[in-house]
Amino acid sequence: MADTSLTGRVAIVTGAARGIGLAAIRRLCADGVRVLAFDRPDADxxxxxxxxxVTPFAGDVIHAADWQRAIDVALTLGPGIDILFNNAGISGAIANVIDYPEDEFDRIMAINVKGVYLGIKLVGAHMKGRGRGVIVNTSSVSGFGGGGNIxxxxxxxxxxxxxxxxxAVALAPHGVRVLAVCPSPTATEMMFQLERRLSPDNPEAVRPQLSQGTPMGRYGTPEEVADVLAFLVSDAASFMTGALVPVDGGSLAK
Ligand SMILES: NC(=O)c1ccc[n+]([C@@H]2O[C@H](COP(=O)([O-])OP(=O)(O)OC[C@H]3O[C@@H](n4cnc5c(N)ncnc54)[C@H](O)[C@@H]3O)[C@@H](O)[C@H]2O)c1
Known part of the structure; x- marks a missing residue:
């Protein structure tokens, strides 16, 4: 049986000030991980x-220099970086392709795509040099289908x-695993903001509609995503790489 302990490992978690990232750092800390919590300078x-x-780190995932500083600080927490939870993201505009504003497209691609790329590239290079490490990116059920007008x-x-x-394919020979968690709507500020945008007078009224794509009929919790993350970054998942792991109450089973 694999040793599933994470005690003494070092992690960088982006989007760590709230929501899924915050649940992740709580879970990792409970498992004995030393965490660099990377979020925007205006985050609480x-x-x-x-x-x-936890070591708080103010930066923006779209800037390589901020990633380099984050890596330098994380390396003061232990001999190397074992875990990257590449999680920061925004929801962007609610619009179809015709109406989607160009500046909003650039912004969401910068944070959700370039930010994730820089994390994989820069932390991945460090892990490749060490011959070990796990990167988990936060995707979504929206990475599998075109619904939702987003x-x-x-x-x-x-x-x-x-x-x-x-x-995952490039780094597997170097001992580095790369995975994604793919949540369905999850009870965080991102969803609560979406509810307010869709129904300013009574945000909770749209919750049943937003939950109906999920066979379990409810939002996930950030802790449910964090529990899957804790498994994926442990040695219990040592033969898993390249998997896009749904945490979705059955949404992708439909
Ligand atoms: N909540 C959901 O329903 C849901 C579902 C599927 C996937 N996700 C994904 O989960 C991830 C976390 O979302 P959440 O629900 O916790 O959202 P959230 O809005 O509650 O938290 C996101 C965090 O990321 C930070 N962040 C945003 N841009 C950043 C940047 N440029 N640099 C550094 N930090 C930045 C924010 O300050 C915030 O603390 C995102 O990638 C999101 O797309 C969320």
Whole structure:
């Protein structure tokens, strides 16, 4: 049986100040991981700091220089970086391709695609040099189909899926695993903002409609995503790479 302990490992988690990233750092800290919590300079890091052995890091995933600084700080936490949870993302405009604003397309591709690419490239290079490491990208059920009237988000998550597979193949011979978690609607500020945009007067009224694509009939919780992450980054998943793992209450089974 594999040793599933994560004690003493070092992780970088992006989008760590709230939502799925915050649940991830809470879970990783509980498992004995030392975490660099990477989020935007305007983010409120108070919950992240309270999660355990956490080093807050203010930066933007779209800038390679910020990634390099994050790597340098993470390397003060231990001998190497074992885990990257490449999770920061935005939802962008609610619009189809014809109506999708060009500047919004550039913004979502910068954060959701270029940001993920830089993480894989720069942290992946470090892991390749060490001959070990695990990268988990946050994709979405929107990386599998065109529903939802969220053209830019869908495009970005298809790209995350492609980057995950391509990087998994390239890095497998070097001891580095690359995977993705693919949540369906999850109870975080991202979904609550979407509810407010769709129904400003009564945001919760649209929740049943937004949940109906999920056979389990509800939003996931960020903790349910974090639990799958903890498995994927452990040695219990040592023969898994390149997989796009749904955490979706059955959405992709339909
Ligand atoms: N909530 C959902 O329903 C859902 C479903 C599927 C996938 N996802 C994905 O999960 C990931 C996390 O989403 P969430 O629901 O926790 O959202 P959230 O909006 O609650 O949190 C996202 C975090 O990312 C940070 N962030 C945004 N842009 C950044 C940047 N340029 N640099 C650094 N940090 C940045 C934000 O400050 C925020 O703290 C995203 O990739 C999202 O696409 C979410």
């Amino acid at each position: 890091f108070s919950d992240a700091k309270a999660a355990g052995e 053209f830019g988000y869908t495009a970005s998550k298809f790209a995350v899926n492609g980057m995950t597979k391509s990087a």
